[in-house]
Amino acid sequence: MDSEDDMHDANDVDSYEEDYYSGDAMYSDDDDDAGYEFLHNDSDDSDDVLISRQQKNFTILKEDDIRQRQEDDITRICSVLSVSRDSACMLLRRYNWNVSNVHEAWFANEDKVRKAVGLLDKTTYKPTKARELPCGICFESYLLDKISTAACGHPFCNTCWTAYISTSINDGPGCLTLRCPIPSCGAAVGVDMVNMLTSDEDKTKYQRYLLRSYIEDNRKTKWCPAPGCDCAIEFDLGSGSYDVTCHCSYSFCWNCTEEAHRPVDCETVSKWIMKNSAESENMNWILANSKPCPKCKRPIEKNQGCMHMTCNPPCKYEFCWLCLGQWSDHGERTGGFYACNRYESAKQEGAYDESERRREMAKNSLERYTHYYERWATNQSSRQKALADLHQMQTVHLAKLSEKQCQPETQLKFIIEAWLQIVECRRVLKWTYAYGYYLPEQELAKRQFFEYLQGEAEAGLERLHQCAEKELNTYLNEDGSQDEFNNFRTKLAGLTSVTRNYFENLVRALENGLADVDAHGASSKTSSSKNAAGTSKAKGTKGKGSIRGRTDDSTGWSCDQCTYMNSKNATSCQMCHNSR
Amino acid sequence: MQASRARLFKEYKEVQREKSADPDIQLVCDDSNIFKWTALIKGPSETPYEGGVFQLAFSVPEQYPLQPPQVRFLTKIFHPNVHFKTGEICLDILKNAWSPAWTLQSVCRAIIALMAHPEPDSPLNCDSGNLLRSGDVRGFQSMAKMYTRLAAMPKKG
Ligand SMILES: [Zn+2]
Ligand SMILES: [Zn+2]
Ligand SMILES: [Zn+2]
Ligand SMILES: [Zn+2]
Ligand SMILES: [Zn+2]
Ligand SMILES: [Zn+2]
Ligand SMILES: [Zn+2]
Numbered sequence: 001m002d003s004e005d006d007m008h009d010a011n012d013v014d015s016y017e018e019d020y021y022s023g024d025a026m027y028s029d030d031d032d033d034a035g036y037e038f039l040h041n042d043s044d045d046s047d048d049v050l051i052s053r054q055q056k057n058f059t060i061l062k063e064d065d066i067r068q069r070q071e072d073d074i075t076r077i078c079s080v081l082s083v084s085r086d087s088a089c090m091l092l093r094r095y096n097w098n099v100s101n102v103h104e105a106w107f108a109n110e111d112k113v114r115k116a117v118g119l120l121d122k123t124t125y126k127p128t129k130a131r132e133l134p135c136g137i138c139f140e141s142y143l144l145d146k147i148s149t150a151a152c153g154h155p156f157c158n159t160c161w162t163a164y165i166s167t168s169i170n171d172g173p174g175c176l177t178l179r180c181p182i183p184s185c186g187a188a189v190g191v192d193m194v195n196m197l198t199s200d201e202d203k204t205k206y207q208r209y210l211l212r213s214y215i216e217d218n219r220k221t222k223w224c225p226a227p228g229c230d231c232a233i234e235f236d237l238g239s240g241s242y243d244v245t246c247h248c249s250y251s252f253c254w255n256c257t258e259e260a261h262r263p264v265d266c267e268t269v270s271k272w273i274m275k276n277s278a279e280s281e282n283m284n285w286i287l288a289n290s291k292p293c294p295k296c297k298r299p300i301e302k303n304q305g306c307m308h309m310t311c312n313p314p315c316k317y318e319f320c321w322l323c324l325g326q327w328s329d330h331g332e333r334t335g336g337f338y339a340c341n342r343y344e345s346a347k348q349e350g351a352y353d354e355s356e357r358r359r360e361m362a363k364n365s366l367e368r369y370t371h372y373y374e375r376w377a378t379n380q381s382s383r384q385k386a387l388a389d390l391h392q393m394q395t396v397h398l399a400k401l402s403e404k405q406c407q408p409e410t411q412l413k414f415i416i417e418a419w420l421q422i423v424e425c426r427r428v429l430k431w432t433y434a435y436g437y438y439l440p441e442q443e444l445a446k447r448q449f450f451e452y453l454q455g456e457a458e459a460g461l462e463r464l465h466q467c468a469e470k471e472l473n474t475y476l477n478e479d480g481s482q483d484e485f486n487n488f489r490t491k492l493a494g495l496t497s498v499t500r501n502y503f504e505n506l507v508r509a510l511e512n513g514l515a516d517v518d519a520h521g522a523s524s525k526t527s528s529s530k531n532a533a534g535t536s537k538a539k540g541t542k543g544k545g546s547i548r549g550r551t552d553d554s555t556g557w558s559c560d561q562c563t564y565m566n567s568k569n570a571t572s573c574q575m576c577h578n579s580r
Numbered sequence: 581m582q583a584s585r586a587r588l589f590k591e592y593k594e595v596q597r598e599k600s601a602d603p604d605i606q607l608v609c610d611d612s613n614i615f616k617w618t619a620l621i622k623g624p625s626e627t628p629y630e631g632g633v634f635q636l637a638f639s640v641p642e643q644y645p646l647q648p649p650q651v652r653f654l655t656k657i658f659h660p661n662v663h664f665k666t667g668e669i670c671l672d673i674l675k676n677a678w679s680p681a682w683t684l685q686s687v688c689r690a691i692i693a694l695m696a697h698p699e700p701d702s703p704l705n706c707d708s709g710n711l712l713r714s715g716d717v718r719g720f721q722s723m724a725k726m727y728t729r730l731a732a733m734p735k736k737g
Contacts (some may be wrong), residue, residue: 136681140586160680178628181681
């Protein structure tokens with residue numbers, strides 16, 4: 001059993017990038033980098049909880065790993081049961097590649113297992129004295145050297161064997177349980193016969209099926225569903241979150257194999273996906289990536305990730321892609337300074353009446369779904385865009401920026417980290433809209449709490465995305481001063497950290513079913529002195545602080561460093577501790 | 581193509597030689613096409629098909645015997661696993677349980693066995709399948725007998 005454990009260790013090394021949330025993944029390489037110091041101060045003890053919960057509960061298997069494991073399992077059965085590799089292979093397949101199940105069944109009743117798998121004892125077969133034998137398929141007689149038999153001894157000529165096995169291989173994975181052609185016989189035809197009698201092409205196909213069976217028939221392994229990826233994931237059953245990330249960087253849910261959807265559960269995801277396909281025709285227009293500018297009516301294309309749109313000159317009207325409202329109007333009404341996630345408030349304001357299209361939709365009672373679907377889909381495409389930007393950053397821009405700013409690329413890691421955070425947050429945010437759609441309307445307190453957390457997270461993400469997308473551009477294209485760039489570094493790293501905290505809060509809250517809603521409801525009404533007394537749970541403090549800032553944003557102040565809206569009586573920023 | 585023809589020719593010679601070996605089955609190869617056969621089979625005794633003679637049509641694919649022949653009843657028969665209109669037969673050995681060791685002769689034997697032991701759980705004829713599944717054996721038998729008399733027995737002139 002040693003070899004299996006060794007393999008886990010070997011894989012641990014190169015799969016560290018899986019956990020965006022685990023903290024240590026982000027800062028694994030250069031902990032002593034000055035730029036990150038305040039991030040460490042900033043983090044509270046909840047990070048430790050997350051790290052322990054996020055302990056890797058899966059292993060990525062590349063094709064070579066899979067072959068090696070399969071070989072090892074076969075060898076193990078061979079030596080314990082004293083059977084051929086051919087037989088070991090068939091036994092393992094029969095018992096879904098579970099070594100201990102094979103052992104158990106074999107030692108409980110060897111005869112029964114042999115019968116079920118078609119493994120005859122060679123000793124039951126008496127060799128013939130005849131010089132020639134008739135083939136059971138073509139009915140011609142052949143000299144013995146042209147005849148082959150499985151363990152049962154039924155004779156078929158080699159040509160017929162080849163055709164028989166080849167037909168079965170080309171019929172599909174059923175070839176792995178091929179039996180002697182004599183219907184009443186049942187003797188297994190295994191990999192030895194295949195190797196002896198078929199073409200190289202068929203041998204390869206057979207090996208392919210054997211490898212697939214090793215993953216697909218095993219309860220603990222699944223293929224990565226990303227197109228073109230040959231890796232498989234072994235999952236430790238019964239061990240928390242199902243989200244796994246493959247070497248190819250695709251993240252998916254091991255349980256339902258949809259793309260990763262933490263913190264939303266599989267049932268909600270499958271309902272949502274069904275709903276989407278039922279509504280897909282109605283929704284096509286939403287996915288269109290151009291909308292008329294609400295002011296000048298010229299079509300404007302969304303080619304950037306964040307929702308803040310600016311119309312072409314001379315109009316230059318700034319608006320929100322989601323609600324087409326004026327950008328500067330975005331505040332408490334829409335769920336936050338940068339956020340636009342509240343369906344109810346948008347509806348009350350009559351924002352939806354502006355478009356005739358939407359009026360039609362309302363008639364069909366699709367309005368509510370449309371709201372959630374549009375946000376879900378937009379975050380999806382925004383994430384795709386961010387992935388592309390991240391790639392561009394890694395392959396082109398980072399080197400360019402390094403030259404321009406005379407900084408080694410290792411010092412620019414904060415940019416990559418920002419983009420990784422954006423990609424991950426877009427994914428989480430996207431799924432929270434599916435969650436929101438199914439959150440019962442009558443659970444008002446939960447809804448409010450959810451929309452509050454979602455709004456906070458979304459606002460943080462929009463600030464981060466905008467900063468990474470637009471502000472960074474200025475440093476790519478013109479030489480800013482060293483000081484300016486260092487400010488930018490602090491700001492982007494700060495936003496990354498802030499956003500990460502918001503999303504951790506959101507993920508945690510959804511994963512425990514918004515159970516903290518009562519604590520939240522109470523604290524948002526109590527005075528600040530009570531919060532300061534520190535009686536409430538540590539993980540809630542940030543969220544509570546920001547409520548005060550939010551409810552009073554006419555008199556609050558926006559932090560220069562991270563743009564966080566602080567309450568008017570705060571002397572330093574509650575997010576990044578920058579003094580006013 | 582060559583292999584299937586050779587194999588069918590072997591079966592043909594075997595049928596000629598063993599004409600009287602199985603009196604319940606009479607296999608005949610088409611005069612001009614070795615891939616087309618017909619068979620006359622006798623309804624098994626102690627079944628509603630007793631006394632009837634049923635005609636089967638075989639269409640043999642070029643991949644024979646690696647692929648099974650297509651067989652259907654030309655004679656109307658009331659049987660849960662035979663389509664009443666087309667005569668298609670639902671029998672595992674004619675599908676995924678086919679083995680190249682089967683012959684046209686052994687397929688006929690398997691069909692006779694199916695006539696004696698219907699499988700009401702995979703019906704091609706729902707009426708007869710339902711009769712059997714609901715336990716109305718007598719109802720099933722009288723229908724089957726009637727069709728045997730109407731379609732599978734020589735008309736008394
Ligand atoms: Zn042969
Ligand atoms: Zn055999
Ligand atoms: Zn993959
Ligand atoms: Zn899932
Ligand atoms: Zn405009
Ligand atoms: Zn908006
Ligand atoms: Zn700040």
